[in-house]
Amino acid sequence: MKLWGGRFEKETHKMVEAFTSSIAIDARLWSEDLRLSIAHARMLGKVGVLTSEEAQALVSALGELQSEITAELKESGGSLAIMTKNNAEDIHSEIEARLTRKLGALAGKLHTARSRNDQVATATRLYLRGECSVVVEKLQAVQSTLVSLAENHVETLMPGTTHLQHAQPVSLAHHLLAYFWMLDRDKARLRECAARLNVLPLGSAALAGTSFPLDREMVAKELGFALVSQNSLDAVSDRDFVVEFLSCASLIATHLSRLSEELILWSTPEYGFVELDDAVTTGSSIMPQKKNPDVAELIRGRTGKVFGALIGALTMLKGLPLSYNRDLQEDKEFLFAGLDTVSQSLDLMALMLSKANFNRDRMTCAVEGDFSNATDLADHLVRQGMPFRQAHEVVGGVVRYCIENQKKLEQVSFDELKKISTLFRPSVVDEIQPRAVLNARTSQGGTSPAAVLKQLAQAKQSLGRLS
Ligand code: ARG
Numbered sequence: 001m002k003l004w005g006g007r008f009e010k011e012t013h014k015m016v017e018a019f020t021s022s023i024a025i026d027a028r029l030w031s032e033d034l035r036l037s038i039a040h041a042r043m044l045g046k047v048g049v050l051t052s053e054e055a056q057a058l059v060s061a062l063g064e065l066q067s068e069i070t071a072e073l074k075e076s077g078g079s080l081a082i083m084t085k086n087n088a089e090d091i092h093s094e095i096e097a098r099l100t101r102k103l104g105a106l107a108g109k110l111h112t113a114r115s116r117n118d119q120v121a122t123a124t125r126l127y128l129r130g131e132c133s134v135v136v137e138k139l140q141a142v143q144s145t146l147v148s149l150a151e152n153h154v155e156t157l158m159p160g161t162t163h164l165q166h167a168q169p170v171s172l173a174h175h176l177l178a179y180f181w182m183l184d185r186d187k188a189r190l191r192e193c194a195a196r197l198n199v200l201p202l203g204s205a206a207l208a209g210t211s212f213p214l215d216r217e218m219v220a221k222e223l224g225f226a227l228v229s230q231n232s233l234d235a236v237s238d239r240d241f242v243v244e245f246l247s248c249a250s251l252i253a254t255h256l257s258r259l260s261e262e263l264i265l266w267s268t269p270e271y272g273f274v275e276l277d278d279a280v281t282t283g284s285s286i287m288p289q290k291k292n293p294d295v296a297e298l299i300r301g302r303t304g305k306v307f308g309a310l311i312g313a314l315t316m317l318k319g320l321p322l323s324y325n326r327d328l329q330e331d332k333e334f335l336f337a338g339l340d341t342v343s344q345s346l347d348l349m350a351l352m353l354s355k356a357n358f359n360r361d362r363m364t365c366a367v368e369g370d371f372s373n374a375t376d377l378a379d380h381l382v383r384q385g386m387p388f389r390q391a392h393e394v395v396g397g398v399v400r401y402c403i404e405n406q407k408k409l410e411q412v413s414f415d416e417l418k419k420i421s422t423l424f425r426p427s428v429v430d431e432i433q434p435r436a437v438l439n440a441r442t443s444q445g446g447t448s449p450a451a452v453l454k455q456l457a458q459a460k461q462s463l464g465r466l467s
Pocket of ligand 1: 090
């Protein structure tokens with residue numbers, strides 16, 4: 001049974017039915033659809049559009065559907081095929097059909113002063129509001145893993161790079177915590193996104209509002225919406241909240257992709273900085289020796305899906321005249337693709353990191369003799385009064401001297417340095433040892449263990465972890 005068959009003389013073409021159907025995508029909104037219908041029915045009863053008996057019968061039947069579908073889903077192992085098997089046009093039609101089987105004609109009263117246009121916008125907002133909290137928790141799980149790793153590697157030296165060239169030594173904890181802060185901002189963005197989308201469209205009806213005396217505040221309160229939408233045309237036809245979420249998701253995916261890229265590089269024999277656990281790597285069908293970082297590669301690769309969803313949603317919206325157009329049905333495919341991708345990627349990143357084994361020796365060895373203490377040699381001269389530009393030039397000469405004589409910078413003796421500049425003091429030899437270089441970076445937000453410990457404390461505080 002179609003919700004709109006009355007004015008049609010002929011059957012809808014099968015191809016058209018298949019083409020316009022969205023149940024395969026929107027079935028997951030079943031619970032939100034029931035919730036908003038319960039609130040709507042209760043409100044229609046309160047304002048007297050329905051009798052309180054009618055409203056009560058609708059509310060009870062919708063509640064029964066909630067438990068029945070939950071049970072059916074449990075039985076089917078969570079498969080939404082139970083919602084799609086009747087080939088309803090969309091989830092709203094499916095639920096209404098189920099309600100009609102229970103209540104007969106009375107079910108038809110639920111749609112008073114309501115359209116699928118405000119209904120679907122409300123269901124999507126409700127659903128996404130819940131999912132924002134889930135994604136925030138998943139971000140938190142990755143952050144927590146980063147903090148645990150960082151706690152073990154405050155003193156682990158590794159090459160800090162710019163242009164992928166060794167630049168200055170850093171602590172591995174410092175490097176890992178850089179991702180902590182990226183994810184912290186992702187969390188803040190998601191919370192803002194959730195707060196902004198928390199506005200109730202229901203009561204806007206098809207596009208222009210309704211002549212029935214609705215109590216929209218009551219519905220908003222029951223569903224936990226902070227506000228009621230101010231413009232019915234806007235409420236049924238904008239999807240900026242979908243775009244905003246996908247933009248947050250794109251940044252999450254970007255951050256995970258950058259971290260994945262580093263794990264991929266670091267697990268090559270050339271780096272050997274990290275070993276990924278057997279449980280999170282895969283092999284090759286031809287090369288028996290292989291252990292591949294496929295999980296990290298797929299996290300990196302699926303970033304494209306999230307960006308695609310963002311651009312898809314923006315493109316879908318950009319040419320639409322007000323108000324509702326069927327194009328908007330595509331919003332959910334984009335939204336769920338972006339959401340599912342980042343959710344899974346976050347889970348897998350937490351798993352992969354929690355089992356990662358960092359090789360302290362390899363990292364420390366990579367710093368030795370890599371000239372990443374050259375800045376500190378220049379800083380030494382600056383402390384003796386030499387202008388930095390001149391010190392830079394002098395140390396460039398020392399580096400050249402080392403390369404020509406196949407020496408590590410930290411192995412050059414005070415006597416050799418003295419010949420290059422009389423400003424060098426004997427303490428310089430100790431100052432440019434890699435660990436001393438690390439320890440010296442005590443500025444706030446710097447990489448010295450002392451500064452990193454302070455950073456760790458901040459990170460834990462932000463996670464709500466006390467120690
Ligand atoms: N399934 C549609 C959507 O997701 C809602 C149906 C509105 N249909 C309509 N012809 N106005 O947007």
